[in-house]
Amino acid sequence: MEKKTILVTGGLGYIGKNITNLLLKNNFKVIVIDNLENSFKHKFKENNYDFIKIDILDLNKLNNVFQENKIDIIIHTAGMTKVNESEKKPLKYFDVNVSGTINILKMMEKFKIKFLIFSSSAAVYGNPKRIPIKEDDLKNPINVYGLTKLIDEKMIIKSEIYGIKSIIFRYFNVAGKNTENNLFYNPRGDVTHLFPSIKEVINNKKEKLIIYGNNYNTKDKTCIRDYIHIDDLAYAHLLAINYLFKYQKSEIFNLGSKNKYSNLEIVKLAEKVIKNKINYVISENKRKGDPDILFANTKNIEKKLKFYPKKNIINVLTDELN
Template identity: 45%
Template structure:
């Protein structure tokens, strides 16, 4: 079976491609390398450099390759950046989705697995969050992904392109051998920044706000290992191939960790001190995001392998110690 991964050079995309190759799939990657890394792509995948907003480029790829299903991981995904530059997010994410679906329709491709996000919920009405709960994003990033979900729904109704949207909570960790991992420029995510401090590349860890409505005042998030996310996509493709209807699933561990708890866990895993300071709140951060992921477990048969935060941080630390400056070290 041939699978096209849009955004396959990115953090989650590169782990997805690696897992697909190891499972015996024929893999095609499209990526414009705006945030991804060519070195992150498993060399057994066929790589086309280009932008999903470019219809000619996509049509050309679909004419050269016989693709059975598309995994769409090609989006900008930084909450703070989206607050500063919403049009960048709506342009890249929403237009990219429209163009991809147009090209899939022309090529007759019927299955799409989409990387959605917990940011679609905004400040949730209850914890843990169920798929059906109110969706009221508090940042343009989450809004762009919610619009993308709506577009897929109507496209399915009209043209029968079936989709699974996977709402990730906080993706973290790396392939266990440390050969691929998270490398963003600039890095804004909690765990890689904590590990930068642990590695002595940054003096102190700024905690953005300690006056949230949470037990220790810092934001609570639900961390899920990147390889467990990859597994869920493979299960979602199988679900669609069996003729099941389009569907939406949360992907999280169902356990919340505060920012302070993550820093403590990183101290334990790395054996480093990790100095911290309290900084002002960052815009667009909901108090708490924790998933109920029962639906993915029951319907898709998803069984996350990394079920504790120490083991997730350990894999990110292995990547960090092997590649202190990310892919630049290769």
């Protein structure tokens, strides 16, 4: 069978690079485009894929990439992802996340590319009305980041008129490290995610961990999330590729572990993993745009993709903290 060519946008970021590595292991030809804003030089030393430095907002350069390459499927991971930042820089988030996706869809229409896998987010749900969350539940994002992802989803669905079939993955909280390639989430600028923040305290880069919010509608008053290991998330994209080629049918899937942990529970589990206490305080101040609880009903992805996560929260914490 002819080797399929996959274009990965944002393919040198934390999620994109882990997906890229798995695609290469499974004999796909991979083209990576990335503007390198959230990527690191040590991540693209390999020469077994084509890398093109480009911003998806540059439609002319994007057009050249598509003109010069026969692309079978696109995995679109490029975008801005920080909830708190999105509230402070809404126009930038609309520009990158929405305009960037419009450009990708324009190229798909022009060059007649049929298949797309899109990185969306559980942030589209906002504060859910029921738990666990099903894919057809109400979408009412409470932050700009989630709103941009919901707009992207609607544009992608409407693009079926051009013959585009898509799988939209609504990621829950992605964490952990690919230990084979030492690919972990290593944010630039202010560290806002819980796991890297814990790591900074353990490594004495911060004096104490701040847990934001002590009045969420949860059992210990800190917010609750569903964490999925990066290896499991990357593997789901392999299943999605096979599904699209086999059935040529669009789907939307929650991509989570269906397990839930509060921020405080994560800290206590982290203390067990490192066998030491973590200096933390719980602040009264919530971060704007943070829902009380997010965790996934995964029956749909289990039924249609036969996807079952292999790694649990202890695997995640061990990867992150050791």
